[in-house]
Amino acid sequence: MNQPYHRYHAKKRFGQHFLHDQYIIDAIINAIYPQYGQAMLEIGPGLGALTHKIEPLINKLTVIEIDRDLTLRLKNHSRLKHKINIFQQDALIFNFSDFSNKKNQLLRIFGNLPYNISTPLIFHLFNHINAIHDMHFMLQQEVADRLLAEPGNKNYSRLSVMSQYYCQMFPVISVPASALTPIPKVNSTVVRFIPIKTTVQSPIHIHALHRITKAAFNQRRKKIQNSLQYLVSIEGLMKMNISPDLRAENISVLQYYQLADWLTKNHG
Structure with a gap:
């Protein structure tokens, strides 16, 4: 053997x-x-x-x-x-x-x-x-x-x-x-x-998810109101019921999905 x-x-x-x-x-x-x-x-x-x-x-x-x-x-x-x-x-x-x-x-x-x-x-x-x-x-x-x-x-x-x-x-x-x-x-x-068969396969949405996660985790110790400031406004975060005080590791996959959706609709 x-x-x-x-x-x-x-x-x-x-x-x-x-x-x-x-x-x-x-x-x-x-x-x-x-x-x-x-x-x-x-x-x-x-x-x-x-x-x-x-x-x-x-x-x-x-x-x-x-x-x-x-x-x-x-x-x-x-x-x-x-x-x-x-x-x-x-x-x-x-x-x-x-x-x-x-x-x-x-x-x-x-x-x-x-x-x-x-x-x-x-x-x-x-x-x-x-x-x-x-x-x-x-x-x-x-x-x-x-x-x-x-x-x-x-x-x-x-x-x-x-x-x-x-x-x-x-x-x-x-x-x-x-x-x-x-x-x-x-x-x-x-x-x-x-x-997961229900996952959105839109290239624009996936590109947005890549941008959001990269920005968040590249500065994972910062609050997302700072790490994502050029991508999502504080007003946008509040509308999604996502606290601006959260850090990258505290945001769920569903919330990242929401953030990517927001970025797609608002063109970053």
């Missing part, structure tokens, strides 16, 4: 840490609950810890892997090569919407995300949220804590707001560093993302 991990040296530039703990692997597969006929897509299969386990449960699997050596391993695997469709490219530039349209299905996306691209990749996926049924990702503990944080929590951040605007999220399982090779310096958490 461990032999392949000794023969392959992880590449630092790709942030590779390969999952090998069978209990964790089984728990992730059970959480995903893959079914025949679904459009399953794995980001960063690596040495195939999840890929091998999920393969018997489905009829087709698409994988995105940037590492040429690892894509060759998958292409040459006696069993996997008949079921997997491989894109050797950077997931950060993959067009998930186009792929979903070609499949005529919503995508079920999963993977052990490299720590160095997890946050930008999540934001990239939000741009394609209408093409996604659900996502299951293993993430650095710190990132997972920020995704799941509620207002008033020290981990509540711009990432929390933007993510909770698009998705409901749930922790699935904690993953100790020892479950990975090479062993990272931090633990991980698997998080389930369920897109």
Whole structure:
């Protein structure tokens, strides 16, 4: 079981840490609950810890892997090569919407995300949220804590707001560093993302939300009457029943939604 991990040296530039703990692997597969006929897509299969386990449960699997050596391993695997469709490219530039349209299905996306691209990749996926049924990702503990944080929590951040605007999220399982090779310096958490279908997808509204959250959290210690003074007037805050004395971490996702709505209608 461990032999392949000794023969392959992880590449630092790709942030590779390969999952090998069978209990964790089984728990992730059970959480995903893959079914025949679904459009399953794995980001960063690596040495195939999840890929091998999920393969018997489905009829087709698409994988995105940037590492040429690892894509060759998958292409040459006696069993996997008949079921997997491989894109050797950077997931950060993959067009998930186009792929979903070609499949005529919503995508079920999963993977052990490299720590160095997890946050930008999540934001990239939000741009394609209408093409996604659900996502299951293993993430650095710190990132997972920020995704799941509620207002008033020290981990509540711009990432929390933007993510909770698009998705409901749930922790699935904690993953100790020892479950990975090479062993990272931090633990991980698997998080389930369920897109919120009622979320407003207007580019103008989303741009406004980006502006509001960036201004608020870039000066998170300031009261919003100061951090947002060039975007929303005190009168505007009062009309929305949002206290000007609040700070960024005390404003709910719904209130950020209201602020973005105000900015959209009043053109900033």
